[in-house]
Amino acid sequence: MISNKQFLLFALLSILAIISILLSLLSGSVDISVSQLLNNLFHAENNLQTQVLQEIRIPRTIAAFTTGGLLALSGVIMQVLLRNPLADPYILGISGGAAVGALSAILLGLSGLWLSNAAFFGALLSILLVFGIANKFGNWSVTRLLLTGVVVSAGWGAVINILLTTSSTNNVQSMLFWLMGDLSQSRVGLAHFGLLVLGLAGGLMLSRSLNVLIRGELVAASLGIDVRALRLILYFSASVFTATAVTIAGSVGFVGLIVPHMLRLMGARDHRLLIPCSILLGGSFLVIADSLARTIIAPQQLPVGVVTAIIGVPAFIIILRTTIRK
Amino acid sequence: MATLEIQALELQIGEKLVCRNLNLCIQENERWGLLGKNGAGKTTLLHSLLGLRPITSGHILIDGKELAKLPRMELAAKIGILFQQGLSTLPATVFETVMLGRHPHVQSLLRDNPADVAIAHKALAAFDLDALSDREIDTLSGGELQRLSLAMLVAQTPQIFLLDEPSNHLDVAFQVKLLSILEQKISEQSACLLMATHDINLAARFCDRIILLKDEGEFLIGERDEILNEENLSAAYNCPIKSLSGEGRTLFYPL
Numbered sequence: 001m002i003s004n005k006q007f008l009l010f011a012l013l014s015i016l017a018i019i020s021i022l023l024s025l026l027s028g029s030v031d032i033s034v035s036q037l038l039n040n041l042f043h044a045e046n047n048l049q050t051q052v053l054q055e056i057r058i059p060r061t062i063a064a065f066t067t068g069g070l071l072a073l074s075g076v077i078m079q080v081l082l083r084n085p086l087a088d089p090y091i092l093g094i095s096g097g098a099a100v101g102a103l104s105a106i107l108l109g110l111s112g113l114w115l116s117n118a119a120f121f122g123a124l125l126s127i128l129l130v131f132g133i134a135n136k137f138g139n140w141s142v143t144r145l146l147l148t149g150v151v152v153s154a155g156w157g158a159v160i161n162i163l164l165t166t167s168s169t170n171n172v173q174s175m176l177f178w179l180m181g182d183l184s185q186s187r188v189g190l191a192h193f194g195l196l197v198l199g200l201a202g203g204l205m206l207s208r209s210l211n212v213l214i215r216g217e218l219v220a221a222s223l224g225i226d227v228r229a230l231r232l233i234l235y236f237s238a239s240v241f242t243a244t245a246v247t248i249a250g251s252v253g254f255v256g257l258i259v260p261h262m263l264r265l266m267g268a269r270d271h272r273l274l275i276p277c278s279i280l281l282g283g284s285f286l287v288i289a290d291s292l293a294r295t296i297i298a299p300q301q302l303p304v305g306v307v308t309a310i311i312g313v314p315a316f317i318i319i320l321r322t323t324i325r326k
Numbered sequence: 327m328a329t330l331e332i333q334a335l336e337l338q339i340g341e342k343l344v345c346r347n348l349n350l351c352i353q354e355n356e357r358w359g360l361l362g363k364n365g366a367g368k369t370t371l372l373h374s375l376l377g378l379r380p381i382t383s384g385h386i387l388i389d390g391k392e393l394a395k396l397p398r399m400e401l402a403a404k405i406g407i408l409f410q411q412g413l414s415t416l417p418a419t420v421f422e423t424v425m426l427g428r429h430p431h432v433q434s435l436l437r438d439n440p441a442d443v444a445i446a447h448k449a450l451a452a453f454d455l456d457a458l459s460d461r462e463i464d465t466l467s468g469g470e471l472q473r474l475s476l477a478m479l480v481a482q483t484p485q486i487f488l489l490d491e492p493s494n495h496l497d498v499a500f501q502v503k504l505l506s507i508l509e510q511k512i513s514e515q516s517a518c519l520l521m522a523t524h525d526i527n528l529a530a531r532f533c534d535r536i537i538l539l540k541d542e543g544e545f546l547i548g549e550r551d552e553i554l555n556e557e558n559l560s561a562a563y564n565c566p567i568k569s570l571s572g573e574g575r576t577l578f579y580p581l
Binding site: 083085204205207208211212214215216218219221222223224225226264269270272 | 373376377378398399400401402403406407409411413414416417418419422423426427429430432435436482
């Protein structure tokens, strides 16, 4: 049941999302005041501020929010699918496959859309590979899926190391940025944000079933859930969310693992609440991290994946210490 | 009301034959006990009655309809099971957990129906868990967890109760209380019950019909007093078992 306290959590996260988005739109090398921002949002003028907002900051903020939201949503789903608190969007090797795709593209001198496509293709390959191996005998238990994912990840890790050690210094720099997660090269379209909205809607529709599945597959089956079909839906949807997120921003770590846990610690276990809250917190978290990443050592930019861990670790420890277990 | 009918059921776990040509019909208000030694296949048989594992051959009919053809939700609204392995203890509160029992009945996507909430609260109260409603389930004792699982099953309001070792972790007072709650639910809901147990005396006290699994797919089936005697039990458990009568009841104990 959603109590008042839990609704308050949702309301606070909505406010956090709005504040973080404003913060992101206001921070950068060109000074834009709050009144200028509001003016520009509602009736565009032909000046530098409008141009900066429309061409740089708004797309980048959307990219950050979308990536963070998708990763947090995927993290929630993976934790239910694998019934394992250590599960994150990358545990089944999707980011490894995407990384091999992206790094190969960098090695070949490709960039932009080609790089994104290569990353997405690598992720897709990994999704099908893991599913194909885990499902070979029609028996894809949680353990089997988890082991296959971890082993395939390790394989991708080895290929990544080969690519890193045999590339020129110049390429290695771009590769490291990709591996740590970086929004400066990201291109995001309405389709990406649309996927997040679709994920939210689908997640809410399945949220009751997720509440049951997390108690175990037998329990879920006995309460009327088609476990096999649900697990297939969860595996492929979480995979597509992750693949899209890494295509936008490289493998940004930490968001998908800790955002769901932070919220569970704060009392949001019911997926009807956990799913929308995760999207809000994941999105806000990455928007804030990205604002910092591009301003701390401006004009230089840090990879956003570094900042997520730097602010995420202490934030998580504080929540872990201050939430009192009944 | 509901009936559970088993026709010519053959069931195997790997190489081991659990039963061959099992025929029975469990009807409204009947209470069946499933006995047999460790590894005889009691749990396997219960799971197969819910379609949780495949059967080798035969038919399982719920209200005359083939089990495999019933929609899962409809099935779950009719048959509920208590599993022997407890609930996984990923974080959740006692109340959130007992509400899961209402899953087959919920109508709305996001809202909780007050009627469902009331049923869940009543189920908690029946097992003296109402004071623990907001507790985290990983802080519960073994007995409290077992009572929570039972409350979840009661909240499901099934017409056919399948129970796998319902007395596990329960002290004697709660064992007696459990039986009276089940008795009440069976008469209120015109339900029936099949419980697998290793406790011969629990079955003798509560069940009116018994299935006693033996080796090689053999079994005995019938009225309690026909099946539960020293000779049958000693043979089935491969251990000498004696009985003691007094105050209108018979107790069984191993020598």
